Amino acid sequence: MRIGLDVGGTKTDAVALDPSGALAGRVRVPTGWGASAVIRTIVEAVALLREDAGIPADEVASIGIGIPGQVEPGTARVVHAVNLGVAELDLYDAVGASLGAPIRVENDVKAAALGASALHGGSGSMAYLNLGTGVAAGIVHNGALIRGVRGTAGEIGHISIDPNGPLCPCGQRGCIEALAGGGSLAQRWGSPGVHPVSDVFSAADAGDARARDLRAGLARAVAAAVRVLVLTVDVDVVVIGGGLTGLGAPLLADVSAELAASAAASPFLRSLRLEERIELLPSGSPAAAVGAALIGDTAGTEVVAHG
Structure with a gap:
């Protein structure tokens, strides 16, 4: 055992x-x-x-x-x-x-990442994008972890995608984690609740302008993370896991829509079919x-x- x-x-x-x-x-x-x-x-x-x-x-x-x-x-x-x-x-x-x-x-x-790859079949290449308190990724190729020279392969949460965006604890502005990390989202939402990010989605559905901005920023940042992972290591699939996957289909739909929108102006991005290369890890x-x-x-x- x-x-x-x-x-x-x-x-x-x-x-x-x-x-x-x-x-x-x-x-x-x-x-x-x-x-x-x-x-x-x-x-x-x-x-x-x-x-x-x-x-x-x-x-x-x-x-x-x-x-x-x-x-x-x-x-x-x-x-x-x-x-x-x-x-x-x-x-x-x-x-x-x-x-x-x-x-x-x-x-x-x-x-x-290694577990998700094994449950996914264990062959080919896969990036596991973890959306939790923070944001990070693990990359697996044919069942082996790609660690990098110093073990930092996949640490994409602190790539800045908006120099005018929210301040990140790392000192930069507009990092992927600052926009898509559960901790940052909860802090920026500022309203008490057991599941603050879920509350953001519900408020956005109800028409709250600030919640809509936060939700759009989350989708934009996750889509950016997917593009970074595919464009750097060209994985077959990006499996999204972590606590925020409890948001389920609405999260996947938002990210897919953001990927499709960015590809609309780029024949190159359209050729990558990014929205077809993402999956949510099943809850639990x-x-x-x-x-x-x-x-x-x-x-x-x-x-x-x-x-």
Whole structure:
């Protein structure tokens, strides 16, 4: 059995894959805040998954952990996982012995990209565009992650597409993340709510001018991200995932319309048929945890950077 964990800002999704790659178990637990709480969350999730799926400890071949933040290549050391309240954490030292199986750690978006590719068939090239609190992408070619020289391949959230746009925490204006990131949208909307971006869409449908502007900016930024990914690495498909995919068909329709509008004036862009090369990851998909399980399967072997 291979276990994979997607450690998110609010919940941790854990799955078990049997030797054939089929899903053999899945549990979700709330994610604690801060390094100590994250460690407890990981240990608890693995214990519950083993119990739920009836997996003896000696039958776990590997454990992969997808987590926000920067993961130093070839290590289990995570830094700047700000959404978890973690400045620095070496997960090998923290949980390696207690979990009783080889572990490997990867950035959560890269893990999700690998999982989405596997669920998509595992062949050809695919970009996974994560729309959550922030915006980032992972790129997979024939089942292998493209990491780049310094592991930053796909970090497109801080490409500025509007120098007069909203201020981004990175210091630039009009970044893709500043327009399409859930955190930025919620801050700019400014109205309290459990699902502020969904509230923006509802208000836009009701005719609210400010909500319409925010919604249009989101579509414009996501469309720009799709163009960047296709024009730089020419992937077969861009799969859109992350928390904002809960918006469903309206989000996909907005982005498709924006892509079609930009292509109307460009025969070259029309030839790329970009609106036909985007998909939404199904709501509730275990892609991130599945990707973590696949990454964990390489624990103990040489890490090869493709890029």
